Amino acid sequence: MSEKDESGISRRQLLGSTAAIVAGAVVGAGMFPKELHAITAPKKWDREADVIIVGTGYAGLSAAIEAFxxxxxxxxxxxxxxxxxxSITASGGYNAVDPERQKKQGIEDSIDLHYKHTLAGGDFRADPEKVRFLAENALDGIKWLEKMGVAFEPTVYTIVGxxxxxxxxxxxxxxGASIVKALKDQVDKRKIPILLGYKLSGLVREQVLAGMVLGVQAENKGKKVYFKAKKGVVLGTGGFAADVKMRTKYAPQLxxxxxxxxxxxxxxxxxxRAEDEGADVIGMDYIQLLIACNYYTKKYGSLANLGIDSAIFVNLKGERFVAEDQRRDVMSDALMQQPKKLLLWIADDLCKKRYNAETIEKTVKEGLIFRSDTLEGLAAILKEKLDIPQDKFLATIKKYNESVKNGEDKEFGKTKTNLKAIATGPFYASPTQAGTHHTMGGLRTKGTTGQVIDRDGNIIPRLYxxxxxxGGVHGTNRLGGNATADCIVNGKACGKMAAAEKRLS
Ligand SMILES: Cc1cc2nc3c(=O)[nH]c(=O)nc-3n(C[C@H](O)[C@H](O)[C@H](O)COP(=O)(O)OP(=O)(O)OC[C@H]3O[C@@H](n4cnc5c(N)ncnc54)[C@H](O)[C@@H]3O)c2cc1C
Incomplete structure (x- = not known):
């Protein structure tokens, strides 16, 4: 490809002259591409620390504790x-191969199997090195969280997807709230300052698109504040599933x-802001939908995220249409083909095991989910509220329960371990839609180091x-329960890596 544009100016010349202008801070608006918006070091930094961490979810909090x-x-x-x-609103399900717990339940598992499931579940688009690191270190992450004060249930299960x-x-x-609380308590115990209301507005590098990251610029109450990072900066700023502009850039249908x-x-x-400084991204159009938004509020909630063994999905025709223990993308794609893109999570009393009883009471009272002591009663409610044919609905439940008895779901292939009858009242129906849930893409990092890579494939020094x-950890489709593990395992690793950098004066 020619290096020259139509004006005859080479790209190299353009970049060189623009960089000089930016460095000299005599910038005319619109003179050069947005990607060259770059921030130079201030004359005086407002605050400093060895490691500046942006974001207070699982990843940022874990990184902070380990760096400290x-x-x-x-x-x-x-x-x-x-x-x-x-993280604070999340369900907190965490995948790890855990022989102690799993053996008691007669579950055979291995790190290799977790690795294989994760790679295959993401259509082999994930970075195998990152997946191996996740599978190998997930149990360590659980043990570390336990030390931090999080207690986990003595048994494991299959979270949706x-x-x-x-x-x-x-x-x-x-x-997730209990994980965040425990980590925040640990951060407070170490007297690590958490500055709320500070929004990252730029990264400061030594030169435009070159050299070490020296710190960050953040906006607080309309003022720009500069934080010097003597060892490095860790971004734990989460995904962009709520960012309509950004997600439609990569997935216009969302x-x-x-x-x-x-x-x-x-x-x-x-x-x-990281891209402004040359950072590369990967897998940005891999955006996961989860069948977990209440039809009436459009928000995350109702009975979603129950173990899928204790629930089935029924559409407005009163029919099942997919195995409820399938991949999340398979299930949400199937839902998109159904009338009104709407389903009912149908569950029996077993759901109480994994759902807060108060939340259930509240949502039933608010009319966001429906409950009846009998299946016939539930069918009548569904007819009234959503015009679902009663006979069809009852026949669907009967057929499913027969599959449970026979140990085989011939129609959709739900696996035997997840086949539990819808049999013990009260019975619940939760009208649910798919919502954007997880952005599998994001900043490209080197192997298992967390170091952010630029568009030429070079490490951006001191940026984690x-x-x-x-991006790159989950491929096209994240397995349910793997994100918590990802954030804790890699958050910890980044905190340690940044802390190991040589301190600048
Ligand atoms: C409802 C829900 C349920 C989930 N349940 C599960 C589950 O059970 N199991 C599982 O594995 N995964 C689950 N996930 C996914 C998982 O919880 C998330 O991937 C994880 O919490 C992300 O953690 P994080 O630390 O990367 O980001 P976050 O927890 O989102 O934290 C990022 C932080 O960075 C801050 N930030 C962002 N931009 C800036 C900026 N410019 N300047 C300053 N601060 C900034 C944000 O405000 C935020 O506080 C769930 C997700 C949701 C939404």
């Missing part, structure tokens, strides 16, 4: 007025009409990233 424990001073920046991002019984839940439906399970601030500007802000 490795002898570094740390500052955590967070744009929201609260700690926890998506995880494809195998190796999902761990925090006890007593503590969910427009504003499509709900999201994410907090509204799960937006991707930190990825853009972990958790959902990164």
């Amino acid at each position: 424990d490795a002898g570094s001073s740390v500052i955590l920046l967070e744009k929201n007025p609260f700690v926890g991002g998506n 995880s494809l195998y019984p190796r999902s761990h839940d925090p006890i007593n439906n503590g969910r 427009d504003a009409e499509v709900p999201t399970t994410n907090v509204p601030t799960a937006t991707g500007e930190a990825i853009l 990233a972990a958790g959902e802000v990164t």
Whole structure:
């Protein structure tokens, strides 16, 4: 490809002259591409620490604790007025091969199997090195969380879309919030400052698109504040599933009409700011939908994320249409073909085991989910509310329960271990839609180091990233339960890596 554009100026000349202008800060608006928007070091930094970490979800909090424990001073920046991002609203299911728990339940598993499931579940588009690292270190992550004060249930199960019984839940439906709370307590114990309301607005490198990352620029109450990072910067800024502009750039079908399970601030500007400094991205159009948004509120909730053994999906015709333990993308694609793109999670009393009883009561009262002591009663409600044919609905449940008895779901192939009868009242129906849930793409990082790579494939020195802000870990489709493990394992690793950098004066 020719290096010269139509004006006859070579790209190299253009880049060189533009860089000089930026470095000299005599920039005319619109003079050069947005990608050359770059921030130079301020005359005076406002604050400093060895490691500046942006984002207070699982990844950022884990990185902060590990960097501190490795002898570094740390500052955590967070744009929201609260700690926890998506992590605090998440279910907290965590996949790890765990012989101690699994053997008691008669479950055969291995790190190799977790690795294979993850690679295959993402259509072999993930980086095998990253997947191996995840599978090998996931149990360590659980043990570390236990040390940090998180207690997990003594048994494992198959969270929706995880494809195998190796999902761990925090006890007593503590969910992601209990993981965030424990990590935040540890951060507080170490007196690591968390600055709320600070939004990353730029990364500072030594030169335009070159050299080490020296710190960050953040906006707080309309003011620009500069943080010097004497060892490095870790981005734990999460995904962009709530960012309609960004997600439609890569997946135009996921427009504003499509709900999201994410907090509204799960937006991707930190990825853009890293791109401004030359960072590369990978897998950006791999965006996962999860059947987990309530039909009436369009928000994450109702009975979603129950173990799929205790539920079946029924469409408005009163029929099942997919195996409920399939991959998340397979199930959401199947749902897109159904009337009104709407299904009912049908569950019996077993759901109480994995769902907060108070939440169930509240959502039933609010009319967001339906409940009846009998299946006939539930069928009558569904007829009234959503015009679902009663006979058809009851016949579907009967047929499913017969499959459970015969140990085989001939129609859709739900696996035997996940076949549990819908038999013990009260019975529930939760009208549910698919919402954008997880962005598998993000910043490209080197192997298992968390070091962010630029568009030429070179490491951007002293810039690290972990958790959902990164790409390449999950391929096209993330397994349920693998994100928590990803964020903890890689957050910890990044914290340690950044802390091991040579301290600048
Ligand atoms: C409802 C829900 C349920 C889920 N359940 C599970 C589950 O059971 N198991 C599983 O494996 N995965 C689950 N996931 C996915 C998983 O929880 C997320 O991938 C994970 O929480 C992401 O953690 P993180 O630390 O990367 O990002 P987050 O937790 O989103 O944290 C990122 C933080 O960075 C901040 N930030 C972003 N941009 C900036 C900026 N410019 N400046 C300053 N701060 C910024 C954000 O405000 C946020 O606080 C779930 C996700 C959702 C939404």
